[in-house]
Amino acid sequence: MNWTETLHTAWSAVRSHALRSLLTVLGILIGIAAVILTVGLGLGTQKDVASQIDSLGSNLLIVSPGSSTDSSGMRGGFGTATTLTLADAEALGSETSAPDIAxxxxxxxxxxxxxxxxxxxxxxxxxxxxxxxxxxxxxxxxxxxxxxxxxxxxxxxxxxxxxxxxxxxxxxxxxxxxxxxxxxxxxxxxxxxxxxxxxxxxxxxxxxxxxxxxxxxxxxxxxxxxxxxxxxQAASADQLAAAYQEAQAVLLNLHGITDADSADFSISSQEALVETATSIYQTLTILLTGIAALSLLVGGIGVMNIMLVSVTERTREIGLRKALGAPPWAIRRQFLTEAAILGLGGGILGALLGALGTLVLPALIGSSVVLSGAAVAGALGVSIAIGIVFGVYPATRAARLAPIDALRTE
Amino acid sequence: MSPSREAAEVVIELSGVRKVYRTGSIEFEALRGVDLDIRRGEYVAIMGPSGSGKSTLMNVLGCLDVVTSGTYRLAGSDVGDLDEAELARIRNREIGFVFQGFNLLPGLSAWRNVELPLIYAGVPKDERRERAAVALERVGLGDKLDNRPGELSGGQQQRVAVARALVGEPTMILADEPTGNLDSVSTVDVLNLFEELHAAGRTIVLITHESEVAEHAERVVRVRDGLIQTSEAVAA
Structure with missing residues (x-):
């Protein structure tokens, strides 16, 4: 039995239960869409962060009112207190106490x-x-x-x-x-x-x-x-660390605070912003990767389940094909191909959903999402592999059916 | 009818065939030492009541089951110790099955059903189509090539199944209660078809429990309690 015949027969089997096939691949569909969005969001965030850092200026330190540490419940939250004044700004501009601040x-x-x-x-x-x-x-x-x-x-x-x-x-x-x-x-x-x-x-x-x-x-x-x-703004990138120290010293002195841990202001650098953005992205990545992995696992089990049902339903057909001369490998390949088609179908639908997501998501979360061709190709490969991996057991069961038992089934 | 029949070679040769089924600790001996020779071009009916072992004999003849002891030679080769893939090849090349329940695939047209054995034999597509059409023509369904089984009557469906059994030019056509699900008109139809095929030189083994059906064969083999009781020519 050649590949054309195998593919034709497998496709007919999938198509004859269109709704069931669609429901079967739902898990893979969601998993693949999540993979594509995860990668897209990662690339988009990298792009956003790069452009944001550029738009901010260069060699910057950002002083915000309030503490970023939560050591005291008495202080206002980060960015909400009004502890910074014009006097602070003037002091920071001093050539003598803060020479590295340009x-x-x-x-x-x-x-x-x-x-x-x-x-x-x-x-x-x-x-x-x-x-x-x-x-x-x-x-x-x-x-x-x-x-x-x-x-x-x-x-x-x-x-x-x-x-x-x-x-x-x-x-x-x-x-x-x-x-x-x-x-x-x-x-x-x-x-x-x-x-x-x-x-x-x-x-x-x-x-x-x-x-x-x-x-x-x-x-x-x-x-x-x-x-x-x-x-x-530090005079140069090399002076950022010194500028940070000076700004902290000037402000602590001006605010009469001795312990840097209880400062009523916080100083962050662009690097810190990058880290924040990256950590948000990493959280999202872990979340979406988890969804993707679980969904693909559930999807794979779904494929296995429906393939087992299919083998049971088609016991007579398998018996007949064997009686007509189908060797075990042909039967196995038949069902593996069917499972692979289910996997690929889920992958294609998932890729479409993911592509749609890359168009819709930016409007919802305000972050760029990039559709990566490599991610789509990889996801399709993975979806076929899932179909095959979870199809092995049902296909082997089909191949092992004894033709007399299979033909006897009513 | 065929004067050279006496000299025809033996294509099916069972000797001392035993088949034992085990269910847990219970042993059941379905065949208890069967000897049977069938020559090329013969039309043999195997008869027996249910439980006689005739279904087991049919499974053994069809290479759907392997014997416990004894030998089975089909078209010159011993099929006793072949593996599943080799048995599949024998079933594909040497045997054409006709079942009581037709066993056509409902989603496929008549010619797609008939070409199934050729697909597994690796015959190219154009040749398959051609040979399937010829076989359907042979059973009088040349105009039903694209009909699905659901669009055909029981008799027509069984004739499609006969075409499928013919198409691979097998050594033997093995029919298991082929008229069991048919009305009397279709029964005559199918039995006439077998007679035509026999007249054209085909080897046919027909398994049945109806003596009216068995009478159409040249020779009737009666099976009882796992043994062959009689094997006699039918008076023409």
Whole structure:
């Protein structure tokens, strides 16, 4: 019996129980889809992390208020306390106490309504210093960033993100226009070039103004001097560690804290962000790999189960084929091929589902998912292998049936 | 009918064949020393009541079961100590089965059913199709090539089964109660077909418990209690 005949017969058998075959391969289908999504998510996350790190700037340290350690229940959570102030930012900029820190860009962020020509748009308003544009590695599309003088004089000037400009004016060439922020008129001096979005915010939908202006004119009150984040740029990659030490020493001193473990701020580096992103990805990978492995195991058992049912149902057919001269290997190959077709069918459907997932998932979880050709090919290979491995026992049983017993079955 | 029959070679030769079945500690001797010669071109009916051992004899003749002791020579070769794969080859080349329950595969057309033995013999596709069509023509179903068994009457289904038994040009056609599931008209139909095949020189072994059916053969072998009682020519 040649391969064409074997394949034809096996395919007929699978097709004659279409629904049952479909249900049988469900486990393999889910497993293969999970494999493809796992690999896709891994590649996508790597891509995201790389671009996020680039978009952040280079040689950065990020100082956040609150402690990242949980040694004391009394302190506010990471990032929520308002323990960082403008004074901290100024101290970190000191040449003498922090020589390895090249630039400091505090951020004071608040969400406010912007209005221009009767168009309203609520966005994140960031107050910062003139060095922000370099530290965050941003480019201007039109106009220029505000300078230190503007910061010193609390000038009412604003630099818009490209998306914010488009929302307010319908275009980005809007230097010289006036925008009212929370009722106060600001002059637009520049528009930022598009930078995309990172994991937490849209980098193109922002309004950047001098931190002095934001603190005094827009926020005011007791929280006027607090800042949400301070970005520090080390002079070079080699100086990152020294800059970290200096920033920690300066802030502990300023905050009157002796024990670094009870600091009311935390400093993280880009490497730390990479590690965080990677660890999130690893958790997801373990989870999805677990689902995939379990699902493939269940799928394989499903194939074995239905193949055993099939052998029992077709005992007479097997007996007849043997009486007509089918040797045991032909019967075994027949059922193995059928199991392999089931496995491959599940693999193909799983690959389609996985491919669909790579299109849908990014919108749901905000992370890129890359469809890998190698993963699809590998998954299809694995699905055939599962069919064959779990088909061996039923096929051997079929091949071992004694023709007289098989023919006698009613 | 055929004058040269006396001189024809012996194609089936059983001598001292015993078959013992064991179920746990219970032994049952289904065949207790059977000697039987069948010559090429003979039409033999094997008769006996149920439990006589005739089904066991049929399984042995069909190489579906191996003997406990004694020898069975089919077309010159001893099939006594062949393995499963070699037995499959013998069944494929030397024996054409016709069963009581037809045993056609319901999902396949008549010609796909008939070509099954040729598939296992490794005959190329075009030749299979050709030979299956010729065999179906031979049994009078040349116009039913593409019909599935469900679309055929019982008699027609059994004729498809006969075509399947013929197609590989086997040494012997072994029919096990071929008319057991048929009405009287179809029974005559199938028995006439066997007579035609016999007249054309085929060796036919027919197993039955009905004497009216056995009378169509040239020779009737009566089996009882695992032994051959009589073997006599039927008066023409």
């Amino acid at each position: 630039a400091v860009a505090p951020e004071k962020t608040t969400s406010l309504a912007l209005e221009a020509n009767d168009t309203n748009w609520t966005t994140s308003v960031t107050g910062t210093t003139a060095s922000w544009v370099d530290v965050r590695a941003r480019e201007l599309e039109v106009g220029s960033f505000f300078d230190e003088e503007d910061v010193a004089s609390a000038a009412r000037v604003v630099v818009l993100g490209s998306e914010t400009a488009t929302e307010l004016f319908g275009r980005t060439n809007v230097v010289g226009q006036t925008v009212e922020i929370d009722g106060t008129p600001f002059e637009v001096v520049g528009v930022l070039a598009s930078a995309g979005s990172d994991s937490s915010s849209n980098l193109d939908d922002i309004a950047v103004a001098p931190i002095s202006t934001v603190a005094n004119v827009l926020v005011g009150g007791t929280s006027a001097s607090s800042v949400s984040t301070i970005y520090l």
